[in-house]
Amino acid sequence: MPFREDQLAQRVVKPKTNLGPGFWPITALIVVVSAVMVYLVETSPLPIGLVQAGGPADSVDALFRFLGATGAVIFNVVTIYTIYFAIVFRAPKGAPPNSIGVQIHDAPVLEFWWTAIPTILVVILSIYSVKIWADLQNTAGDVLTVEAIGYQFGFQFRYPKLTTPTSELHLPVGTPTTIHVTSRSTDVIHGFWIPEFRQKADMVPGLVNTIRITPTRIGTYRIICSEFCGVAHGGMKGTLIVQSQQDFDKWFAQQGGQHAGGGGGIPLSAGTVSAGQALFGQKCSVCHSVGPFSQKIVGPGLGQIFNDPAHPKLVDGAAPTPQDAAKIIHDGYSGDIGTMPSAQVNGLSNPDIANLVAYLASLSKK
Amino acid sequence: MATLAPGVKTGPYHAVLDHIHPEPTSFIRKYIFSIDHKIIGIQYMITAGLFFIIAGLLAEIIRTQLLSPTGAVVSAATFNQIYSMHGTTMVWFVVIPLLTGAFGNFVMPLQIGARDVAFPWLNLVSYWIFPVAGVLLFSSFLIGAPDAGWTEYPPISLQGPPGTSMWCIAVFLVGISSTLTGINFTVTILKMRAPGMTFTRMPLFVWAQFATSPMLLIATTALNGALAALFLERQFGIPFYNPAHGGSPVLWQHMFWFYSHPAVYIMILPAFGFISEILSTFSRKPVFGYKMIAFSTVAIALLSFAVWAHHMFTSGMVPWLQLPFMIITMFIAIPTGIKIFSWMATLWGGSIRWTTAMLFATGFLITFTFGGLTGFFLAAVPADYHEHGSYFVVAHLHYVLFGGSMMGLFAAIYYWFPKMCGRMMSEKLGLWHFWLVFIGFNGTFIPLHWLGLLGMPRRVAIYDPQYQFWNVVASSFSYIMTFAILLMFINILVSLRSGKKSGPNPWGARTLEWMISSPPPYYNFKKIPAVLATPYDFGNPLPYIGLDAAPGATEATPTHTSHPVPTY
Amino acid sequence: MAVSVAKQGYELGHGHDEHDHEEVIYQETRDMRLLGFVLFLCSDVVLFSSFIFAYIYLRTTVAPTWPPIMDGHQLPRLDTAFAAVNSVVLFGSGVTMHYAMEGWKHGNKGRFNLFMLFTIILGSGFLGGQAYEYAHAQIGGWSGSIFGASFFTLTGMHGFHVFVGVVYLAVLWWQTSRTNLYDTHRYFGLTAGTLYWHFVDVIWVALFFLFYLW
Numbered sequence A: 001m002p003f004r005e006d007q008l009a010q011r012v013v014k015p016k017t018n019l020g021p022g023f024w025p026i027t028a029l030i031v032v033v034s035a036v037m038v039y040l041v042e043t044s045p046l047p048i049g050l051v052q053a054g055g056p057a058d059s060v061d062a063l064f065r066f067l068g069a070t071g072a073v074i075f076n077v078v079t080i081y082t083i084y085f086a087i088v089f090r091a092p093k094g095a096p097p098n099s100i101g102v103q104i105h106d107a108p109v110l111e112f113w114w115t116a117i118p119t120i121l122v123v124i125l126s127i128y129s130v131k132i133w134a135d136l137q138n139t140a141g142d143v144l145t146v147e148a149i150g151y152q153f154g155f156q157f158r159y160p161k162l163t164t165p166t167s168e169l170h171l172p173v174g175t176p177t178t179i180h181v182t183s184r185s186t187d188v189i190h191g192f193w194i195p196e197f198r199q200k201a202d203m204v205p206g207l208v209n210t211i212r213i214t215p216t217r218i219g220t221y222r223i224i225c226s227e228f229c230g231v232a233h234g235g236m237k238g239t240l241i242v243q244s245q246q247d248f249d250k251w252f253a254q255q256g257g258q259h260a261g262g263g264g265g266i267p268l269s270a271g272t273v274s275a276g277q278a279l280f281g282q283k284c285s286v287c288h289s290v291g292p293f294s295q296k297i298v299g300p301g302l303g304q305i306f307n308d309p310a311h312p313k314l315v316d317g318a319a320p321t322p323q324d325a326a327k328i329i330h331d332g333y334s335g336d337i338g339t340m341p342s343a344q345v346n347g348l349s350n351p352d353i354a355n356l357v358a359y360l361a362s363l364s365k366k
Numbered sequence B: 001m002a003t004l005a006p007g008v009k010t011g012p013y014h015a016v017l018d019h020i021h022p023e024p025t026s027f028i029r030k031y032i033f034s035i036d037h038k039i040i041g042i043q044y045m046i047t048a049g050l051f052f053i054i055a056g057l058l059a060e061i062i063r064t065q066l067l068s069p070t071g072a073v074v075s076a077a078t079f080n081q082i083y084s085m086h087g088t089t090m091v092w093f094v095v096i097p098l099l100t101g102a103f104g105n106f107v108m109p110l111q112i113g114a115r116d117v118a119f120p121w122l123n124l125v126s127y128w129i130f131p132v133a134g135v136l137l138f139s140s141f142l143i144g145a146p147d148a149g150w151t152e153y154p155p156i157s158l159q160g161p162p163g164t165s166m167w168c169i170a171v172f173l174v175g176i177s178s179t180l181t182g183i184n185f186t187v188t189i190l191k192m193r194a195p196g197m198t199f200t201r202m203p204l205f206v207w208a209q210f211a212t213s214p215m216l217l218i219a220t221t222a223l224n225g226a227l228a229a230l231f232l233e234r235q236f237g238i239p240f241y242n243p244a245h246g247g248s249p250v251l252w253q254h255m256f257w258f259y260s261h262p263a264v265y266i267m268i269l270p271a272f273g274f275i276s277e278i279l280s281t282f283s284r285k286p287v288f289g290y291k292m293i294a295f296s297t298v299a300i301a302l303l304s305f306a307v308w309a310h311h312m313f314t315s316g317m318v319p320w321l322q323l324p325f326m327i328i329t330m331f332i333a334i335p336t337g338i339k340i341f342s343w344m345a346t347l348w349g350g351s352i353r354w355t356t357a358m359l360f361a362t363g364f365l366i367t368f369t370f371g372g373l374t375g376f377f378l379a380a381v382p383a384d385y386h387e388h389g390s391y392f393v394v395a396h397l398h399y400v401l402f403g404g405s406m407m408g409l410f411a412a413i414y415y416w417f418p419k420m421c422g423r424m425m426s427e428k429l430g431l432w433h434f435w436l437v438f439i440g441f442n443g444t445f446i447p448l449h450w451l452g453l454l455g456m457p458r459r460v461a462i463y464d465p466q467y468q469f470w471n472v473v474a475s476s477f478s479y480i481m482t483f484a485i486l487l488m489f490i491n492i493l494v495s496l497r498s499g500k501k502s503g504p505n506p507w508g509a510r511t512l513e514w515m516i517s518s519p520p521p522y523y524n525f526k527k528i529p530a531v532l533a534t535p536y537d538f539g540n541p542l543p544y545i546g547l548d549a550a551p552g553a554t555e556a557t558p559t560h561t562s563h564p565v566p567t568y
Numbered sequence C: 001m002a003v004s005v006a007k008q009g010y011e012l013g014h015g016h017d018e019h020d021h022e023e024v025i026y027q028e029t030r031d032m033r034l035l036g037f038v039l040f041l042c043s044d045v046v047l048f049s050s051f052i053f054a055y056i057y058l059r060t061t062v063a064p065t066w067p068p069i070m071d072g073h074q075l076p077r078l079d080t081a082f083a084a085v086n087s088v089v090l091f092g093s094g095v096t097m098h099y100a101m102e103g104w105k106h107g108n109k110g111r112f113n114l115f116m117l118f119t120i121i122l123g124s125g126f127l128g129g130q131a132y133e134y135a136h137a138q139i140g141g142w143s144g145s146i147f148g149a150s151f152f153t154l155t156g157m158h159g160f161h162v163f164v165g166v167v168y169l170a171v172l173w174w175q176t177s178r179t180n181l182y183d184t185h186r187y188f189g190l191t192a193g194t195l196y197w198h199f200v201d202v203i204w205v206a207l208f209f210l211f212y213l214w
């Protein structure tokens, strides 16, 4: 007694062509609601309700607006049709218990479109995101370079020409700034979030991440730790003060700016190679190899730092003397390659630096 | 005993399925160390249900703490332990066990017409590891529970309280349990389907399990590697993650998310399966676009292995690597969208019965779509620079996990409860449950998006006063949600004792589990039925032959039977 | 498109030969177990892979030099020559395992016993070699550096697998001589043992390449 699918198929109820009462008005409603929402999102100056204190907040907000508008339309389509179908196609009171719905299995054309349209949307959205992403990668920075270091539980900042770190981040308005963020090498991961700039990077020990911003709005902003870092994570906050160039210069001078670093005064003669080697293994080898300059990890190779014909000067442009290397190790340095943390961040005392320099010198002799 | 022809090679039918083992008689073998997939499923359900209550109450402590900017109830240290345990429990001890262990175990073998899973003893082992792991996890409160979030990023987790190592062991153990379940289910689905149940005739919940099981066994093992390394580093100082000893904290993030991103789809695909079953049954229509839904399930499962780094956009990886991860993440919206639209089309033209299960399934469409869309916001790298680590992420994850997985689970509970217990749940209480959860849930989590965008970081015990208003709103609604969920538990307990008897097929559904009595007999099917067509054609007679107790069906005369009629 | 009952071979009440039926049940049970076992091996591969990934990641993106610097001096490389010899021992055991199985399948119990013995001896020999290597590796111990961490964790895990394998083979061997669980036709346990043993070999190929040749 064979039982055949094709015989069964003939009993399938032919689909009603009718889309349901009020389908088109509902569609119109979706269009109108969506249009209004898109309009509101696109014209809102602050789609996320937070002031923009400078670039790249505007590009990120533009992306946000676009995502918000698209998302609103998609959400309207799904929600309103779902609710509408839910109401119109409910089994009427008193419908026979065996009443059934329209027996359709698929509709290839429809399915094609609802695959194709989201695909197109996704492609557009991803192209747009990539574009904004590329903008962020190419944002100007570098006029001012600052290093931000997280620790449990606070932030500190180092300016190229300042000996001591500061506890507030001051930036002159309109200056393209690069912020290298990291954490102390024995600390934990923190986050560096400046919501008014829509920027964030994790502060990972042994790793330097980069943010580029151009402040455009004078004011005081929050720096928030966005990565869980211990009991006081919730209270880990910093201050970013954007001020006019004059105010900034004044502040900078107060901090003892322009005085070249303290590396000059370190007595180097007492350094021992073996102690330096041990320290190097602990603290420096994360970022530096003992190969030639070109063998970079995070920073350049240091094996031939004092006699590398391919690299006659140190990264700060000084001649490769032990004193100048000690200065870089003491003060840290931010250049094209990245950010070299200061002795304070690396936890080095002056004798440590002397040992390290002795070790580096011993490498260069070989 | 008349049995099926042996040596049949055309279908997936296997003679071994024919064995009926004698039912155990001792209480212990029957209910405690049972190898019956149905009992194990229910054991999973009860255990995970208890964990859900604990984790949910922990969530209410979180919400209560956040009523005040300075922290209303507990110290910051305790708070950290609470949300870490909340996340850990919800993910590994509630949602994954409920979706795979509980419903996978109870429903899937019935739906494929099998008498049990492939390796019943292994199933017993899988289950019993799970409560042991749970007890370990919670006893870590005694020695200082883990406090660095469910993600336990080193180096902070290397400094965490002693309980963090216990956490490693507990999660490792549930991992093993999941892996074993994954092996078991994969073999079951490949080898034990009833004759004639080809891949295109499998119910969609079976498809979902079929896509999920290999993920369980691959992704979970990778996490176990990461956990083992974390444990070794914490206990014996073996350097993997600590930068101070030459390791890399980012390594953990890669290993963790390589598991945990697939895991979020492990937590949604079975729920997708529920939705397909329930929408079809109560619309009394075939699932629209069956093949596309099945195909997109597999597509999501595959894609999910190539997107993990979207959790790490700010962690410091090579910048250009962000792009492939971003784009693949975005592409997951397409198969997901196909499902959403197919489900909407399943509603269209239906003859819809508004039961509680159906309400939850429909509510799922709306809340999950919202959560998916916020996921899309996170996938766009530049936007994620702002959103990462903020309450926006918390809002996204609850929209997909609560609005998706939990809504799906609620629907499934109302739908399969009669099958499991032979009694109906109260629809009236169910309605209250649905509406209060729907309102409470949205009211709780909508404001969190806003808070995140305005600059409130997640995982904080104290916060800036300007955020208080929306936090109070969120907390207030969360109490409504708690009350609603309490109603569900009451409903379950009351219905167990005094619910209306359900009969075999109260909803008039058509998949195989409804063709046998409720609760199903020990051996499930007296004879293994043969499957002749897809289950969802309401216009057609039931496509099964060989059923002994099909409601209204006479054996071997399938053309007799019209489609089943609901009896609830 | 018509899928009829007859095509499915689904016939109700069709009688059959008891022996045939048992055979089918055996085969199907075996196939299921085999699939399950292979899936287990897959998950084991992933476990190894996660540590291999960790090793590659640490070596390529984190370590400044390789072998890394510990306490200020660069660690030496591992002794490739010794490991090569030890690898030959392990691969040799794969070969003898193969011959043992061939012997079994052809009902040649003597050959099976002989080659099983070889396999177990070679496997144990490999473990001995590894113990020797552990005692003599100058890479600063398990917790000394990321090198030690990756090397000892991965090879230790592998060694543990070999150890389990040796025990497993010994149990199988005992079973073949003292019980009649297996015959020339039904020997799933042996198949699983062989698969496992070859699996352990293959993992070693990867480890050998990663630690000694790279």
Ligand code: HEA
Binding pocket: A074, A078, A118, A119, A121, A122, B151, B264, B265, B267, B268, B310, B311, B312, B329, B330, B332, B333, B334, B336, B337, B338, B340, B368, B369, B370, B371, B372, B373, B374, B375, B376, B378, B379, B380, B384, B387, B388, B389, B393, B396, B397, B400, B401, B404, B405
């Ligand atoms: C069930 C669990 C689940 C699910 C299904 C998802 C689904 C998705 N998730 Fe989510 N996610 C989590 C659970 C889940 N997530 C969790 C727990 C976290 C936080 C972990 C932690 O840090 O603690 C997280 C975090 C998270 C992040 C990291 C945020 C950060 O920390 O910075 C990202 C980033 O890309 C992301 C993206 C996505 C995307 C794109 C989807 C997509 O799959 C969504 C696809 C669905 C849709 C888009 C809607 C339906 C589609 C349509 C209607 C079609 C049309 C749509 C378009 C054209 C856009 N998620």
Ligand code: HEA
Binding pocket: B052, B053, B055, B056, B057, B059, B060, B062, B063, B083, B084, B086, B087, B088, B090, B091, B095, B148, B149, B150, B151, B394, B397, B398, B401, B402, B405, B406, B444, B458, B459, B460, B478, B481, B482, B483, B485, B486, B489, B490
């Ligand atoms: C499926 C997963 C899931 C579910 C269902 C939930 C449910 C809830 N979650 Fe959770 N949550 C996570 C997964 C989940 N969460 C994860 C992964 C995190 C991240 C953790 C991290 O950062 O590491 C998180 C984090 C998280 C936070 C952020 C913490 C922080 O970053 O500081 C918050 C805050 O509001 C929160 C709240 C809630 C609330 C109010 C619920 C409510 O929906 C809960 C409702 C349930 C109940 C209230 C239980 C009901 C029980 C009863 C009524 C008792 C009945 C009693 C008897 C029968 C005896 N969750």
Ligand code: CUA
Binding pocket: A150, A151, A153, A154, A189, A190, A191, A225, A226, A227, A228, A229, A230, A232, A233, A234, A236
């Ligand atoms: Cu620092 Cu959180």
Ligand SMILES: [Cu+2]
Binding pocket: B260, B261, B264, B307, B308, B310, B311
């Ligand atoms: Cu993800």
